[in-house]
Amino acid sequence: xxxxxRVAANLVSVTDRVAAAAARSGRTPADIRLVAVSKTFGxxxxxxxxxxxxxxxxxNKVQEAARKKAATLERGITWHFIGHLQSNKARVAxxxxxxxxxxxxxxxxxxxxxxxxxxxxxxxxxxxxxxxGEATKHGGSVAEVQRVIDAASSCESVAVRGLMVxxxxxxxxxxxxxxxxxxxxxxxxxxxxxxxxxxLDQLSMGMSHDFEVAIEEGATxxxxxxxxxxxxxxxxx
Ligand SMILES: *Cc1c(COP(=O)(O)O)cnc(C)c1O
Numbered sequence: 001x002x003x004x005x006r007v008a009a010n011l012v013s014v015t016d017r018v019a020a021a022a023a024r025s026g027r028t029p030a031d032i033r034l035v036a037v038s039k040t041f042g043x044x045x046x047x048x049x050x051x052x053x054x055x056x057x058x059x060n061k062v063q064e065a066a067r068k069k070a071a072t073l074e075r076g077i078t079w080h081f082i083g084h085l086q087s088n089k090a091r092v093a094x095x096x097x098x099x100x101x102x103x104x105x106x107x108x109x110x111x112x113x114x115x116x117x118x119x120x121x122x123x124x125x126x127x128x129x130x131x132x133g134e135a136t137k138h139g140g141s142v143a144e145v146q147r148v149i150d151a152a153s154s155c156e157s158v159a160v161r162g163l164m165v166x167x168x169x170x171x172x173x174x175x176x177x178x179x180x181x182x183x184x185x186x187x188x189x190x191x192x193x194x195x196x197x198x199x200l201d202q203l204s205m206g207m208s209h210d211f212e213v214a215i216e217e218g219a220t221x222x223x224x225x226x227x228x229x230x231x232x233x234x235x236x237x
Contacts, residue, residue, distance in 0.1 A: 008052040010228045021215035037225030040232045043071045050075045058082045062089045066096045084138040091115040101164040102128045104140035106151045116157035126164040162202030173210035180217035
């Protein structure tokens with residue numbers, strides 16, 4: 001099948017699965033944002049996503065996303081950064097993205113805020129949490145997450161909207177359920193200690209193979225690549 005109809009057909013099936021998971025947990029699909037992860041795919045995939053009706057795209061490399069954004073400026077896309085953000089790329093990231101899911105330190109938060117203020121942009125950010133304590137994964141410790149949230153009220157252009165987790169990969173989504181549940185509990189706990197004006201209403205959790213479980217546990221943003229676009233091309237060395 002051609003690319004655009006294939007992505008459109010995949011979107012129908014993903015949307016059905018989102019709706020079923022929402023129904024199972026007494027939630028409405030309108031409260032769940034589907035971010036289509038186009039990392040490693042070309043602009044043709046971004047265009048296919050747009051023609052299928054998607055307007056929220058996720059990328060994990062700043063330069064790669066900036067290129068795709070430049071090629072699709074008229075499409076009204078909201079860009080999400082879901083990868084690890086090096087502090088020297090904070091400015092380009094603040095210029096390119098609308099949402100950044102991977103803030104894991106107070107210093108990165110402040111850098112993004114300064115950049116966004118300079119650029120007269122407003123940014124939504126999520127704090128990425130390392131719930132598994134994995135040295136190889138990015139994300140802040142629970143203590144650092146609390147410090148980032150405390151620092152949020154002094155930001156001018158950045159709004160801290162919630163938390164994000166990327167649990168250790170397991171083929172069995174039930175294995176990741178406890179991480180999703182923990183993220184929601186941590187968010188609830190943080191929400192009780194934050195000042196007025198900070199709305200921690202977003203939980204970014206769940207990918208192609210486990211987004212249904214994530215929705216059952218309260219995800220408001222799911223990040224889905226493979227289930228929409230097919231297997232990713234093998235990375236070039
Ligand atoms: C690649 C990626 C995704 C999407 O993964 P799929 O399994 O293809 O849906 C989601 N979140 C993050 C952080 C990613 O890097």
